Amino acid sequence: MPTKLLSSIEISASPEVVRGKFLQFHKIPQYHSGFIVALTPLPIGKTGAELRPRDQMRNELGGIKVTPTVIENSPTLLQWRGPWPSKYLNLLCGHHFFRFQPSTGTPGHTLFLHEETFTGPLAFVMGFEGSRRKTMVKFVKFNGDLKAWVEGGLSSEGGKRSSRASGDGEKLRLRGGEIGMGKKQTSVSAGVTERDGTEETVRREES
Secondary structure, eight states: EEEEEEEEESSSOOEEEHHHHTOOGGGHHOOOSEEEEEEESSTTTTTTGGGTTTEEEEETTTTEEEOEEEEETTTTEEEEEEEOOOGGGOOOOEEEEEEEEOSSSTTEEEEEEEEEESSTTGGGGGGSSSHHHHHHHHHHHHHHHHHHHHHOOOOOHHHHHHHHHOOOOGEEEEEEEEGGGOOOOOOOOEEETTTTTTEEEEEEEEO
């Protein structure tokens, strides 16, 4: 029963610009702290833009070190897949997605989607309220930091202040949910930040 977490934010720049900035992995510490500690293409020296399907990475996300395999690195999507560390007994695997789509509301802007689908026997745990909220706050924080950095004009400290505001779990409010029994799918749309309208969704699907 996979569990899907989805967040999104609109950025005032084209998808090409947003993707180009995002793929500068070595600059992540300049604008973000907390969730994404490091994204490192292998072998060392390869850049984010040079990643190809089947390449490996060495990433640190939320204190967890993983070595995922790249599935796609295209103008609209970076996707990797990899099991969590062996201490989880290979019972949980994450499929991470970063999408760069033209905004349908504002020409020239980007709808940045940050999502992860968890599979494996323990995937259902990520759909629990506590686990979901904790992970979504981290997603929203990173999204806000990337937006501030791409749009420019914020100092390092200013970016951190902005990210704390956008990532504050207390500012997330439930927006309702729906159950689609015909498709054997439970979907909960949960949370729009009070500050900037960032959306989050969690979905659990039954096979």
